[in-house]
Structure formats: C-alpha cells, structure tokens
Amino acid sequence: MRFIFFGTPEFAAIILEKLIAAGYAPAAVICNPDEPVGRKQILTPPPVKRLIANGRQLIEIFQPANKSELSAISHKLSAIKPDLAIVAAYGKIFPKEILKIPKHGFINVHGSLLPYYRGASPIQTAILNDEKETGVTIMEVDEEMDHGNIISNIKYQISKLDTYETLSKKLAILGAELLIKTIPDYISGKIKPVEQEHNKATYTKIIKKEDGKINWSKNAEEIERMVRAYYPWPNAWTTWNGKILKIIEADVLENKNNYQIGEIFVLQYPYKLENVGMLLGVECSKDVLIIKKLQLEGGKVLTTKEFLNGHKDFIGGVLK
Numbered sequence: 001m002r003f004i005f006f007g008t009p010e011f012a013a014i015i016l017e018k019l020i021a022a023g024y025a026p027a028a029v030i031c032n033p034d035e036p037v038g039r040k041q042i043l044t045p046p047p048v049k050r051l052i053a054n055g056r057q058l059i060e061i062f063q064p065a066n067k068s069e070l071s072a073i074s075h076k077l078s079a080i081k082p083d084l085a086i087v088a089a090y091g092k093i094f095p096k097e098i099l100k101i102p103k104h105g106f107i108n109v110h111g112s113l114l115p116y117y118r119g120a121s122p123i124q125t126a127i128l129n130d131e132k133e134t135g136v137t138i139m140e141v142d143e144e145m146d147h148g149n150i151i152s153n154i155k156y157q158i159s160k161l162d163t164y165e166t167l168s169k170k171l172a173i174l175g176a177e178l179l180i181k182t183i184p185d186y187i188s189g190k191i192k193p194v195e196q197e198h199n200k201a202t203y204t205k206i207i208k209k210e211d212g213k214i215n216w217s218k219n220a221e222e223i224e225r226m227v228r229a230y231y232p233w234p235n236a237w238t239t240w241n242g243k244i245l246k247i248i249e250a251d252v253l254e255n256k257n258n259y260q261i262g263e264i265f266v267l268q269y270p271y272k273l274e275n276v277g278m279l280l281g282v283e284c285s286k287d288v289l290i291i292k293k294l295q296l297e298g299g300k301v302l303t304t305k306e307f308l309n310g311h312k313d314f315i316g317g318v319l320k
Contacts, residue, residue: 007088008032011172013047015088015109018176025057027080033063071095087141104187106141109175113153115196118146119204123168127229134158136175138182140193149193152182163231209234216262219286220252238319248301249293259283262319280304
C-alpha cells in the first residue's frame with residue numbers, strides 16, 4: 001500500500017514512527033514549515049520532519065505554509081499515486097483537489113471521541129473540562145473540520161496526574177495501534193464508516209500563549225487543571241516582580257485562609273513534606289493552589305525549596 005502522511009507535532013511523529021515500525025512507510029510526508037524556537041529563535045524542524053531526517057528511509061518531505069501552497073503541490077502528490085492519505089494533527093482544511101488524490105481517500109487520527117472536541121486542542125480541552133474519559137477516533141476526512149464518518153474509535157480513562165504532554169503521548173500510541181489494526185479492513189471494505197451525530201458536536205480552539213495566563217480569582221481546581229493542560233506549552237503562568245512566572249507542577253488543598261487572592265504563603269504543620277520542608281500555597285477564590293515546581297522568566301525549572309533559596313522575598317508577595 002502506498003500512502004502519504006500529513007502531520008506536524010509530536011503526536012503525529014509518534015503515530016508515524018509506529019506505522020513505519022509496523023511496515024507502513026509513507027511515500028511522502030507533508031508537515032508545517034520549520035519555525036524559530038526559543039529565546040535565540042533558532043530555526044527548528046517540526047517533530048515529524050526530525051523523525052524522517054533521523055531515519056534510514058528516503059522519504060520525500062513537503063512543507064507548505066498554507067492552503068494555497070498545499071494546492072500548489074497537488075500535482076506532485078498525484079504523481080505518487082497513493083492508495084491512502086493518513087492525517088494526524090495536521091491542522092489545515094484540505095482543498096478539494098487534494099482530497100481527490102488517494103484512491104481510498106483520507107483518514108484522520110483525532111485525539112477525542114468524536115463528535116466531541118473537534119478542532120485543534122481536544123486533549124488540552126478534555127483536561128481543562130475535568131473529563132474522566134477521552135479517546136481516539138479514526139475518521140474519514142471531508143471538507144469540514146473533523147466532520148467525516150467514523151471508522152473506528154477507542155476509549156481511554158484520564159488520570160488525575162495527566163498533563164497534555166503525558167496524555168498526548170498515551171493517545172498517540174493508542175491511536176497508532178488502532179490505526180495499524182484498522183487500515184487493512186478499511187482498505188478491503190470490511191469496515192462501514194458511521195456518520196457522526198453532528199448535533200452533539202463540540203469544538204475546541206487553537207491554544208495561544210495568553211490562554212495560559214492565570215486568573216487567581218478562579219478556584220484552585222480550575223487553575224491546577226490549567227497547569228496540567230498547558231504543560232509544556234504555553235504553561236500556566238502569572239507575573240511576579242514584573243517577570244513571567246510559570247507554574248510547572250501544582251496540587252490543590254482544601255483550606256480556608258484570610259489571605260488576599262493571589263497571595264503567596266507557607267502552610268504550617270500538619271502540611272509539611274519531608275522532601276520540601278513546607279508547602280507553598282497561593283490563595284484562590286476557593287481552596288489553595290500548592291506550588292510544587294515553578295520557573296521564573298530566564299531561569300530554570302525549580303522545586304519550591306530551590307526557588308525560595310534564591311527568592312526569600314517570594315513569600316508574602318501577590319501574584320498578578
């Protein structure tokens with residue numbers, strides 16, 4: 001079977017790696033262009049491109065920046081004569097001329113149980129909404145976003161410790177395994193795709209840096225879910241002494257205090273931990289957010305104990 005693969009981030013790279021290991025090597029890969037990364041803005045290839053570049057197989061890579069550039073390579077993709085196109089976290093709506101190229105069309109690996117959580121951030125949104133269950137759906141691709149018929153799906157129970165990073169990896173592995181089982185039956189016509197219940201559809205948005213800004217007037221549970229949903233990007237963040245402060249790991253403690261919203265304080269006995277020596281809390285509208293790891297702009301990720309060694313004035317401050 002000849003197929004082309006569309007995908008860009010780590011979620012897609014994990015799926016592609018599993019496909020190749022199972023004997024499904026793509027004839028071509030289409031991903032987003034290289035982007036400047038970090039404080040030095042070093043031009044960096046996306047995870048899918050790095051995977052192909054580090055592999056032994058010669059696979060052609062295309063990196064169209066937009067729908068117009070994607071249309072412009074349609075003749076090159078047609079020349080490959082693919083039987084199938086597989087999509088995983090590609091993030092673009094496909095033009096008609098592209099959708100018509102593969103003999104058996106396009107199928108997409110999506111990180112939710114469709115029709116719920118269509119769009120760009122299904123995994124983050126499931127964590128933010130405190131969902132207990134999510135999953136992966138393999139679906140046919142049409143001209144609308146995550147709208148096509150369902151080919152197969154699988155459920156997954158979300159852990160209270162899951163971050164976007166951990167849950168995304170788990171769902172990618174689960175999705176790859178399901179995809180490898182599904183492809184032969186789909187190509188042979190043994191599977192009859194089922195139309196989604198479109199009236200039940202819910203949607204997610206593209207995550208932006210400002211989405212990670214913490215509003216300390218929210219309750220501690222909501223903020224803790226932000227910490228997990230937005231790790232490792234854009235992180236849940238606040239400001240202290242005019243600098244961005246990222247909250248990397250946190251917990252929730254049911255507790256009533258007389259501190260002002262956003263104030264940082266130490267919880268005394270019986271809330272001591274042997275490896276920390278204390279619990280560092282931030283007052284929220286309800287309960288307390290316990291900070292376990294944090295990162296000040298320009299610095300490293302530190303435990304609260306490490307951070308307080310260099311920032312003793314942190315206690316008693318108010319986060320904005």
